[in-house]
Amino acid sequence: MNITLTGAGKAYGTGEARFWALRDADLSVSDGDFFAIVGPSGSGKSTLLHLLGCLDRPSEGEISVDGRLVAEMPDRELSLLRRDHIGFVFQQYFLNASMTALQNVLLPLHLAGVAEGRSKAVAALETVGLAAKLKSYPTEMSGGEQQRVAIARSLANAPSVLLADEPTGSLDSKTGKDVLSMLVRLNNERNLGVVIVTHDADVAATADRRIDVLDGRIAQ
Amino acid sequence: MTWIILANARKRKARVAMTVAGIAIGVATLFALLALSAGIEQALDREISAMGANILLLPEGCPYELTLALMQGSDAFEHIPMDVLPSVLAVGDVQVAAPVAVGKAKANGQLTSIYGTTDEILGVRQWGIDSFQGAVVGSDVAEKLGVSAGDVLSLSLYASEEIPIEVVLEPTFGRDDTFVFVPLEVAQRVLGLGDQLSAILVRTNSVTATTTTQSTLGRMSDIQAVPPSDVFERLMDLFATIKQTLILITGIAIVAGVLTTMNTMTMAVYERKKEIGILRALGSTRGNVFRLFVAESLVLSLVGGVVGIALGFIATQFLPQSSGFGLEATPVFSFLYVVICLLVAIVVGVASSLYPAMSAARTQPIKILREL
Numbered sequence: 004m005n006i007t008l009t010g011a012g013k014a015y016g017t018g019e020a021r022f023w024a025l026r027d028a029d030l031s032v033s034d035g036d037f038f039a040i041v042g043p044s045g046s047g048k049s050t051l052l053h054l055l056g057c058l059d060r061p062s063e064g065e066i067s068v069d070g071r072l073v074a075e076m077p078d079r080e081l082s083l084l085r086r087d088h089i090g091f092v093f094q095q096y097f098l099n100a101s102m103t104a105l106q107n108v109l110l111p112l113h114l115a116g117v118a119e120g121r122s123k124a125v126a127a128l129e130t131v132g133l134a135a136k137l138k139s140y141p142t143e144m145s146g147g148e149q150q151r152v153a154i155a156r157s158l159a160n161a162p163s164v165l166l167a168d169e170p171t172g173s174l175d176s177k178t179g180k181d182v183l184s185m186l187v188r189l190n191n192e193r194n195l196g197v198v199i200v201t202h203d204a205d206v207a208a209t210a211d212r213r214i215d216v217l218d219g220r221i222a223q
Numbered sequence: 224m225t226w227i228i229l230a231n232a233r234k235r236k237a238r239v240a241m242t243v244a245g246i247a248i249g250v251a252t253l254f255a256l257l258a259l260s261a262g263i264e265q266a267l268d269r270e271i272s273a274m275g276a277n278i279l280l281l282p283e284g285c286p287y288e289l290t291l292a293l294m295q296g297s298d299a300f301e302h303i304p305m306d307v308l309p310s311v312l313a314v315g316d317v318q319v320a321a322p323v324a325v326g327k328a329k330a331n332g333q334l335t336s337i338y339g340t341t342d343e344i345l346g347v348r349q350w351g352i353d354s355f356q357g358a359v360v361g362s363d364v365a366e367k368l369g370v371s372a373g374d375v376l377s378l379s380l381y382a383s384e385e386i387p388i389e390v391v392l393e394p395t396f397g398r399d400d401t402f403v404f405v406p407l408e409v410a411q412r413v414l415g416l417g418d419q420l421s422a423i424l425v426r427t428n429s430v431t432a433t434t435t436t437q438s439t440l441g442r443m444s445d446i447q448a449v450p451p452s453d454v455f456e457r458l459m460d461l462f463a464t465i466k467q468t469l470i471l472i473t474g475i476a477i478v479a480g481v482l483t484t485m486n487t488m489t490m491a492v493y494e495r496k497k498e499i500g501i502l503r504a505l506g507s508t509r510g511n512v513f514r515l516f517v518a519e520s521l522v523l524s525l526v527g528g529v530v531g532i533a534l535g536f537i538a539t540q541f542l543p544q545s546s547g548f549g550l551e552a553t554p555v556f557s558f559l560y561v562v563i564c565l566l567v568a569i570v571v572g573v574a575s576s577l578y579p580a581m582s583a584a585r586t587q588p589i590k591i592l593r594e595l
Contacts, residue, residue, distance in 0.1 A: 049593075058504060059589040079508050086506020093592075097501045101234040102227075110227060111505040114515060157505065 004088050004163035004196070006055055007031045010064030012219075013050050024050040025219050027064065034163050035194040037187070039201055039210035047219040048200045049168055055198060056089050056166045057081050086115050090157030094169035096149040098141040098156075104128060105137040108156045117160060127155035131185060147178035154185065164196035165189070171206060183209055227515065228522045235491065242487045243527040246571055249480040250531025252473045254564045255538045260466050261555035266397075267458055270294045271451045273397050275347030276321075276424035277433045279449045280311065280440060286449045287457055293422050296336025296402055298326030302419035303446050311423055314439050316432035319346035321424040322407055326414040328380035330403050331368045337378065338402040339410020347426055348399075350392060357389035359404040365391040376403065381415030396553075477571060480527075484575035488520055492583045499583050500591025509584035516583050520576030521569065528568025532561055 012026040025047040032038065032055060040048045053059050054066055057073050066073040068084060076084070085091075098107045108127055112120035128137060131151040141149050150170060157165060167186065171179030183206055189195045199206060207213050215222040232239045271294070281289045282301035292299035311320045321343035328337045342354045350359060358376050360368075365388075370376060372391050378384045386405055394400055411417060423446075427436045433450065440448035492499070499512055539554040 053589055053592060056504070058592065079510070082503065082506055082508040082511075084506075085504065086508075089506075091501075091504050093501070097497065099230065099234075099498065101230040106226065106230060111502055111507055113224070113227065114502065114507045114511040116511075160506070 005031060005033045005069055006057075006164065007067050008051075008054060008061075008064065009067070011054055011061040011066055012063040013054060013059060014062040023062075023219050025054070025216075028054070028221050030055070030214065030221065032164060032196055032198055034196045035190065036164075036196045036198070037190045037209075037211040038198045038214055039207035039212070040198065040214045040216055041201060041204070041207045042216035043202075046216045048216045050219075051214075051216060051221070052166050052168055052198065052200050055164075056091060057084055086111070086117075087160060088163045090154075090160075090162035090165040092150070092154050092157050092165065092167040092170045094172040096141070096146075096153040096173075098149055098152055100141050103138045103140055104133060104144070104152045104155075107141070107152055108159050111156065112159055120159075123159045123161075124155070127159040128152070130158060130189075131155045145178070146174050147181060150174060150178075150182055151185070154182070158189070158195075162195070164198065167197065167199045169200055169202070171201070171203065179203075179206070224515075224518050225522075228519050231495075231519060232523075235494075238487055238491070239523060242484050242523050243530060245480045245483040246524050246527025246568060247531035247534055249473065249477040249571070250528050250564045250568055251534035251538060252476055253567060254532050254535030254560055255542070255554075256466075256469050256473055257560040257563065258535065258539050258554035258556050259542065259552065260462075260469075261557065261560075262552040263462060264459065265555055266552040267455060267462070269397050271455045273348075273395070273399060274424055274451055275426065276319075276451060277427050277430065278425040278437050278440060279451055279454070280307075280320075280423035280425055280446045281449055282421075283445065283447060286447060287454060287461070289422070290449070290451070290454045291458070293323070293325060294398055296325050296327065296338060296398065298414060298416075299421065302416060302421060303423065305418040305420055307443060307446055308420075308423065310443060311425065311440060314436060316427045316429070316436045317425055317440075318428045319343055319424070319426040321347055322420045323422045323424060324407055324410040324414060324416050324419070325421045326380070326410070326416070328378055328413050330364070331370070331377050333368060335364055335368075336398075336402045337410050337413060338404045339407040339414070340404060341407050344404070344424070347424055350390065352390055355389050355404070356406060357387040359390045359392060360388050361392055361400040361402045361404075362394040363400040364403055378403070378405070378409070378413045380413050382412045384409050384413055477567060481571050481575045484520060484524065484571060485578060488516060488576055488579035489582065491519075492516065492579045492586075495583075496586065496591055499586045500588045503586060503588035504592060512586070513580045513584040516580035517573065517576045520580070521572040524568045524572025524575070525565065527571075528565045531568070532564050535564070 008028050008030045011028045012023055014021055014023045016022055028051055040051055042048045054061060060074050105124055108124040109120055128134060131154050133151055171182055186197050190197045201207055282303050284301045289299050308322055311317060321340055324339040326337060327334050370388055372388050374388050376386050376388055427433050437448045437450060
């Protein structure tokens with residue numbers, strides 16, 4: 004799968020309150036890529052990640068997925084595209100506290116009526132090394148384990164690209180390195196495209212390519 | 224889907240409990256209303272049938288009030304002169320004409336319905352005896368007064384009478400269980416009626432002759448001839464009006480339940496914005512989110528429905544049973560009422576979830592993620 008941004012930008016607000024969070028971004032992400040998006044707070048890196056993840060339509064320019072323009076896809080098609088091809092991981096794991104690790108991973112699969120959801124969820128948790136924690140609740144797990152559950156949730160439906168917004172931002176350095184190593188392993192072993200938004204230069208150094216974003220523009 | 228709903232319910236126990244309670248109260252009211260209404264209808268039908276007459280001869284006045292007083296064993300203070308009885312018996316198709324004098328008097332010191340009549344009553348009541356000179360006591364009265372056949376009953380109001388008990392009736396589960404039947408002249412003396420009657424119960428030779436006979440009897444002075452079926456229909460009409468009002472009130476309670484549930488679900492959508500945003504980001508479609516909220520509301524409503532039916536059942540066991548026209552009405556339960564109440568609960572669930580579910584489904588994941 005290939006996601007391409009061509010002169011893409013995103014503006015928020017209207018009238019005098021309108022501002023550009025991102026402008027004129029050109030970027031292409033495919034299976035097997037490992038990119039790090041780096042920049043200070045408010046620079047537009049999360050907006051870039053959201054556009055790559057087809058969560059939003061651009062205010063200018065184009066985004067295409069395997070040649071198809073996102074702007075022309077209805078909401079349902081974008082949802083299915085995210086479900087089947089794109090995984091998301093967030094800084095704050097956002098797990099449901101009243102569900103076990105397995106149930107958290109199973110939830111989006113179940114709601115979407117994905118076939119063999121349970122076996123996919125179990126396999127995803129095994130991939131992140133949590134086979135023994137299937138029945139554990141988030142409150143019974145460490146921050147690193149919770150983030151691994153969140154990664155398993157995004158991997159369960161075998162996406163082509165994983166987008167991670169500060170995935171190590173809430174973890175101590177050792178746990179952060181473990182999580183990062185896991186993403187590197189998934190990139191190598193599964194040819195998974197990985198895009199990480201980070202402040203951390205060490206994390207950025209792990210990636211094959213570093214993309215700096217400053218004041219809403221990708222630095223050349 | 225059940226495990227998702229249960230997990231989400233566990234997270235908001237108090238809110239879920241309040242929603243279930245709101246629906247349960249509405250459904251309980253409806254269930255109790257249906258069961259009690261059916262009980263009252265059945266009691267009216269049973270009491271009017273138990274009179275055993277095709278025609279009631281009543282004093283002038285409101286026939287429905289007079290009939291109710293007769294069924295309740297109370298003196299309506301309107302009476303028929305005794306001397307019309309021969310004229311009634313002279314009408315060709317009249318097979319039985321049982322004179323009746325009713326009112327409340329003290330029996331062994333306790334206020335009791337006294338029902339004075341003659342052996343003619345045995346033509347319209349099945350007591351298993353050929354005649355009576357003493358008292359025939361209903362089963363409830365016998366139990367209340369602690370008397371049995373062979374004891375002497377002391378009656379008093381305008382006059383005092385000592386009368387032996389001939390028979391204690393088997394329970395009929397109707398008003399007869401609460402009456403003391405005595406010879407007519409005894410009741411007239413005790414109740415101070417002189418030679419007046421409360422009513423005359425008439426049975427005709429054939430059902431086809433009833434209309435003609437009623438018309439003939441109705442032309443006599445000082446009395447009116449009323450078929451019990453007319454009284455029953457009229458009372459049922461009256462009751463239907465009361466029932467409609469009660470159903471309206473129940474409807475308002477249910478609408479309040481819908482609004483409460485809608486409010487709860489709308490608040491739940493607001494509280495769960497983050498969860499919805501993440502689900503949408505992970506590929507849940509608007510339809511997936513819509514169905515999740517409708518299903519959650521439906522399950523809560525069904526639980527509320529089941530709890531409401533149970534509460535309604537319990538409530539009917541504690542409500543006074545003499546609620547319908549002063550008659551003893553036992554609630555009647557039917558599987559149909561359970562189905563109606565569950566259907567109402569389902570409608571409440573779906574109706575109250577549509578707006579919040581649509582609101583949840585419209586959530587744009589990007590808006591949520593930008594706030595994270």
